[in-house]
Amino acid sequence: MAAATKRKLKPAITMTRSDHERLWSLADSLPDSAANVAEPLLVELDRARIVADGKIASKIIRMGSSLCFTSDLGDDKHVTLVFPGEADIEANRISILTPIGAALIGLSAGQTIDWTSRDGRVHRLTVKSVTQPGDAAKAPAAGELQT
Template sequence: MTKSGRGRLPKIVVSHDEQERLSALAASISVRNPELAEELQGEMERARVVAPDKVPAGVVRMNSEVEFESDDGQRRRVTLVYPGDADISAGRISILTPIGTALIGLSEGQSITWTARDGREQRLTVLSVHGGGPEEPAQDGAEAGPVVDLSGVRAARSRRTSAAGAAGGDDPGPSAA
C-alpha cells in the first residue's frame, strides 16, 4: 500500500482468525507472487488484531459487502472474498488483488491510496460496509451449508469404476435397476 493523504497509512482492524488465515494465505503465495504476498502480510502486521466478536461495525472483513468511491468519482459495490470464491462479474473480488488487499480492515469513511496492477496509483474511500466475518454472508443473508469433503467419495467411485473396467463389466449403477 502506498501512504494515504497525510503521509501515514490508515489504521486498520482485523480479527485474530482472519489475521491468521490471511497471513497463511500470504505465505502460500510468496513464491508465486512475492509482491502481493508482501503487501498482504504487511497489512496483517500493521493491523490492530482483536477477537472476532470485538471487530467494530463498519470495518471491512472477509465476506463484507463494501461500497467505495474511487478518486475518479466512480462508486462500486463489491464483496471481499477468498480466492476460490472470487467472481468479478458477480462483484466478488479476491483478497489476493491489490484492491482487495487495500480494502481489508478499513472502516467506513477511511481512504487509502493503492497501486493497481498496471502500476497506477489510485485512491479509494470506503462509504459503507455490510456483513462480513467468516460465518456471516454479506449479500443475501442465506446461511452457507457445511463444507463437505468429497475426496473420499470420489476416490471410492474411481476405484469402483476402475475395477469394473478391469473385470470387463459394464456396471450401469443403481439407476438402471
C-alpha cells in the same frame, strides 16, 4: 503536514484474529514467484491491530464483508471481499489477493486509502458503507448505494 506526506500515510486498520491468521497462512503459502501478489497483503497484515473475533465493529471490512466505495476513477462500486477461490469480478466479488482487496481489509466506513494497481498507478478510494454477511437483509442490491 504536506499533502504529499499526508497521502502516503495509511489509515489505521483492524482485523479479527481468525482473519489475520487465515490470511497470513494464505500469503505465506504462495510461491516465491507470487511475491508481488503476497506482498501488499503481508504489508497490511503487519500493520493491522488484531482483535478477538467477537470484538470487531460491524463497520470494519473483514473477509466476506460487502461494501460500497468511491474511487478517484469517479465511480462508486459495491463489492464483497472474498478468498481467491470465491472471486468473481462479474459478481463483484473481489479477491483479497488483488491490490485493491488487500487495501480494503481492515478499513472502516469513512476511511480513505491510496493503493497501487498492478500496472503501478496509484489510486485512492474511500469506503462509504460496510455490511457484514449476517446483515444480508440490510444489504443494498448490486449497484445500489447504502446511505
